[in-house]
Amino acid sequence: SSSALSPINSGGRAEEMKTQEEKSTQPMSDLHNIDPELIQRMAYDALVWTSIHGLVVGDKSVPRSGKVPGVGLVHAPIALLPMSFPENHWKQACEVSPIFNELIDRVSLDGEFLQESLSRTKMVDAFTSRLMDIHSQMLENGKREEIRLGLHRSDYMLDEQTKLLLQIEINTISASFPGLGSLVSELHRLRETSSCFNCSCLFCRSLLNQYKEQLGLDSRRIPRNAAVNGFAEALAKAWEEYSNPRAVVMFVVQTEERNMYDQHWLSTEFPFSCFPQLCNTYDVTTIRKTLAEIDEQGVLQPDGTLLVGDQAIGVIYFRAGYAPTDYPSESEWRARLLMEQSSAIKCPSISYHLAGTKKIQQELAKPNVLERFLENKDDIAKIRKCFAGLWSLDDSDIVKDAIERPEFYVMKPQREGGGNNIYGDDVRKSLLRLQEEGAEENAAYILMQRIFPTIAPTYLMRDGICHKDHAMSELGIYGAYLRCVACAKFCDFSFEGASMHILSSFYLSSKTCQFCSFVCLQHFNSVRNRIRNKENVIMNEQCGYLMRTKVSSSNEGGVAAGFAVLDSVYLN
Numbered sequence: 001s002s003s004a005l006s007p008i009n010s011g012g013r014a015e016e017m018k019t020q021e022e023k024s025t026q027p028m029s030d031l032h033n034i035d036p037e038l039i040q041r042m043a044y045d046a047l048v049w050t051s052i053h054g055l056v057v058g059d060k061s062v063p064r065s066g067k068v069p070g071v072g073l074v075h076a077p078i079a080l081l082p083m084s085f086p087e088n089h090w091k092q093a094c095e096v097s098p099i100f101n102e103l104i105d106r107v108s109l110d111g112e113f114l115q116e117s118l119s120r121t122k123m124v125d126a127f128t129s130r131l132m133d134i135h136s137q138m139l140e141n142g143k144r145e146e147i148r149l150g151l152h153r154s155d156y157m158l159d160e161q162t163k164l165l166l167q168i169e170i171n172t173i174s175a176s177f178p179g180l181g182s183l184v185s186e187l188h189r190l191r192e193t194s195s196c197f198n199c200s201c202l203f204c205r206s207l208l209n210q211y212k213e214q215l216g217l218d219s220r221r222i223p224r225n226a227a228v229n230g231f232a233e234a235l236a237k238a239w240e241e242y243s244n245p246r247a248v249v250m251f252v253v254q255t256e257e258r259n260m261y262d263q264h265w266l267s268t269e270f271p272f273s274c275f276p277q278l279c280n281t282y283d284v285t286t287i288r289k290t291l292a293e294i295d296e297q298g299v300l301q302p303d304g305t306l307l308v309g310d311q312a313i314g315v316i317y318f319r320a321g322y323a324p325t326d327y328p329s330e331s332e333w334r335a336r337l338l339m340e341q342s343s344a345i346k347c348p349s350i351s352y353h354l355a356g357t358k359k360i361q362q363e364l365a366k367p368n369v370l371e372r373f374l375e376n377k378d379d380i381a382k383i384r385k386c387f388a389g390l391w392s393l394d395d396s397d398i399v400k401d402a403i404e405r406p407e408f409y410v411m412k413p414q415r416e417g418g419g420n421n422i423y424g425d426d427v428r429k430s431l432l433r434l435q436e437e438g439a440e441e442n443a444a445y446i447l448m449q450r451i452f453p454t455i456a457p458t459y460l461m462r463d464g465i466c467h468k469d470h471a472m473s474e475l476g477i478y479g480a481y482l483r484c485v486a487c488a489k490f491c492d493f494s495f496e497g498a499s500m501h502i503l504s505s506f507y508l509s510s511k512t513c514q515f516c517s518f519v520c521l522q523h524f525n526s527v528r529n530r531i532r533n534k535e536n537v538i539m540n541e542q543c544g545y546l547m548r549t550k551v552s553s554s555n556e557g558g559v560a561a562g563f564a565v566l567d568s569v570y571l572n
């Protein structure tokens with residue numbers, strides 16, 4: 001019902017704005033009272049910090065900046081100071097992360113549910129239809145993903161009036177900014193001086209550390225952000241499960257990518273973060289390929305191995321392929337199909353991709369649907385608590401209300417990457433148009449309750465300029481999930497005798513240190529223990545966060561799309 005909708009419009013009256021400001025700035029020092037000269041000094045230092053720590057993106061104004069690394073770099077859009085956020089809601093978002101990971105996995109296994117829920121969308125949305133064709137083909141072939149890797153980001157806004165933390169969406173493909181997001185937290189965090197002997201080397205001198213006294217900020221209130229380590233670890237562990245030491249991790253990328261440094265941070269993390277017990281033996285190689293290149297250079301071997309050039313691919317990590325523009329010709333679709341048919345671990349698989357669509361989000365919010373996928377009642381309640389109002393356009397009462405009060409709704413097509421939603425009076429116009437056309441096209445969209453988060457003043461930095469504005473934030477929580485069904489097969493065997501032998505030859509053959517030729521017993525033992533305990537979930541974790549802050553007058557929140565800046569969280 002629409003009665004739960006918040007009556008406060010984010011465009012709000014001045015009076016409302018004032019009280020909101022007062023409330024939200026209380027736990028942090030009063031931003032209005034910071035000396036403007038101090039702000040300028042801090043902004044300068046922040047710019048230096050971003051430049052020397054790789055908190056950078058390609059600069060639009062430099063033509064080659066999206067193609068050649070090291071050319072045309074500019075600092076990422078950032079907030080100068082962290083954003084206040086209530087600790088209880090922060091904890092809530094972290095707590096539900098593994099449950100959402102599990103939910104996506106369960107939904108992905110229900111091919112019928114995915115096909116059925118998206119069947120009408122398929123008829124009117126050519127892009128979703130192509131994705132679903134690949135999915136159908138996999139169902140027909142009985143293709144099973146035995147090792148499943150999810151790197152998700154679930155996004156929330158805190159509704160100011162109801163004080164409810166409501167999910168905006170969950171991204172199961174190409175969830176961006178684990179790299180740069182982690183760096184912003186480093187920029188903002190006041191590092192503990194004890195850990196660095198109070199030196200003032202470039203690494204220890206985080207921005208706010210220098211302005212501790214003036215700002216009166218407490219370092220412990222900015223949570224550590226290990227998103228990049230968590231994602232790298234999950235990718236590396238997936239690669240390890242693939243059990244081919246010569247296989248590589250392939251990043252699927254766009255032909256031009258100005259957010260490439262976020263991705264490079266992830267690949268550079270591998271050698272440091274994975275398997276310290278193996279004395280960093282496994283130097284996981286990553287390669288970057290576009291969909292067109294994969295079509296050109298990719299072949300499938302009879303055993304399902306995907307070769308790109310002459311390299312076997314163990315893990316495919318998509319940072320492209322989520323938007324229709326990523327598929328300008330049949331070549332890109334052939335590449336997507338080829339990858340899906342292969343034995344490589346896909347992040348995401350086609351079913352994980354579909355499970356993250358907005359239509360599925362809306363279907364999951366219907367009564368009794370979560371129960372189809374989760375057993376634990378507490379888990380179901382926790383997930384449901386995060387659901388905002390979500391409706392299909394078949395709901396005539398809601399459509400009627402949305403035409404009368406469009407400011408309380410957002411209309412969403414099945415798209416990713418920001419800039420696609422419909423707001424305000426355009427909601428009314430679009431709904432009326434659809435009604436006139438009596439169209440099937442209804443099924444391309446969902447309607448969502450509009451959430452109105454607290455508006456607070458903040459300092460936003462873009463293109464070297466720092467300016468103060470009223471802003472609102474969206475909190476994203478990264479989740480990593482890795483499940484290996486193949487291991488479960490071994491559970492039925494006894495560990496004595498033959499199966500033990502199979503296992504040991506299977507694992508030990510590939511787990512030999514490249515440098516010292518010692519067999520890694522530690523890894524072997526951990527695998528064996530997992531199998532003994534019948535655990536096949538290797539990883540299911542909340543790992544890090546992304547705060548994005550945008551000026552309150554903007555509807556959309558994309559950083560790359562130019563609406564928002566990267567931020568961190570100041571718990572209160």
Ligand code: ADP
Nearest residue numbers: 169410415416417418448449450451555556557
């Ligand atoms: P995308 O997959 O393109 O990121 P989202 O559903 O996340 O699509 O919407 C994009 C942006 O629009 C969000 O980051 C947020 O700023 C805004 N937005 C989306 N849904 C809502 C909502 N229900 N209420 C308020 N703002 C919303």
Ligand code: MG
Nearest residue numbers: 169171416417
């Ligand atoms: Mg999205």
Ligand code: MG
Nearest residue numbers: 155168169418
């Ligand atoms: Mg989004």
